[in-house]
Amino acid sequence: MAFSYSHFDVNRRRINFMTTLMMVSSLLCLIPIGNADDNDKALGASFIFGDSLVDAGNNNYLSTLSKADTTPNGIDFKASGGTPTGRFTNGRTIGDIVGEMMGIPTYATPFLAPNATGKAILSGVNYASGGGGILNATGRIFVNRLGMDVQVDYFNITRKQIDQLLGASSARDYIQKKSIFSVTVGSNDFLNNYLLPVISIGARISQTADSFTDDMINHLRDQLTRLYRLDARKFVVANVGPIGCIPYQKTINQLNENECVDLADKLARQYNAKLKDLLVQLGETLPESTFVYANVYDLVLELITNYRKYGFSTASRACCGNGGQFAGIIPCGPSSSLCTDRDKHVFWDPYHPSEAANVLLAKQLLDGDTKYISPMNLRQLRNH
Ligand SMILES: *[C@@H]1O[C@H](CO)[C@@H](O)[C@H](O)[C@H]1NC(C)=O
Ligand SMILES: *[C@@H]1O[C@H](CO)[C@@H](O)[C@H](O)[C@H]1NC(C)=O
């Protein structure tokens, strides 16, 4: 099943109208008592956890092999004038775009950046780290990265800062009602852990796919529950995309243009089914919580399968990269070959979607139907 532009334009217009109404009425509420603090808090916060799909620069502050702080990364990122920010794409990540579309005034600041202090954190903080995973061992190959356990520890620090900024009772209210917690993680647990030929060969021999994905789910359950204990209530958790179809996997496995790697895809699908159940279970057991499942797998597969329909000219070749048939071996950097039609590529580099793809994905997460985002979309979650 495909999603069509015309369908969501109509919806968007209707929702835009409603949003305008709501914004007008919340502005009206603010005017009589309006001061700077109310304005800072009016639009809510976005706390972003995960991996390189949503890292906005944390890895710039780590000594790690997983970095995107060199050109041409960020070449289309308007806020920096095209200089690299540490985002692993040519422009905005899905997290940036969703925040922007929800009207949050600044992109969530990377936790490790020196300016992640003071009132800036009321718009949100980004803890995501390239190479990070659910499991601590994931991404060892990069030397340093922030795994999910550490990202939640860091939110615990932010949590206390928000108490200081707003006072305990307003802080709790702000976090429970006006903050969205997004988690985009899991790909590296496969790509840079389970599926690594040498480094984790022991784990792969001693663990079946089924017990490995169970391990991931059990750790994620703990991580989400810890966030809940810190007052997170509105969650959106992305499933793992079709990692068997990314240029890196296609290249190293010498596939044809329209083939995907079976094992990688099977692992992703197995994990995703368990994730969906986990979120239902958490929503039922943790009072007042809402867990939204973002079906990034089907969304990205739709873009890959029907790329021409969405205005792309290729869904197999990386725009920036080197090596093999799909430029899929060497990560994007100053010496990579760079395509000229960046908005016509689904993939920016061997692993990550382009900004053009991220915009389409973000629109569906924000306003799409339950095929891609369930049981409600992000606009509904915000107003929930
Ligand atoms: C913090 O600094 C980064 C660059 O290091 C910049 O991209 C971001 O916009 C700044 N955030 C805020 C809230 O000032
Ligand atoms: C993962 O590492 C962090 C920090 O090093 C530690 O606090 C945490 O307990 C570890 N988690 C597990 C499950 O070993």
Ligand SMILES: *[C@@H]1O[C@H](CO)[C@@H](O)[C@H](O)[C@H]1NC(C)=O
């Ligand atoms: C947050 O940090 C405090 C110590 O400052 C600790 O007692 C508490 O268990 C932590 N909470 C979570 C959910 O990690």
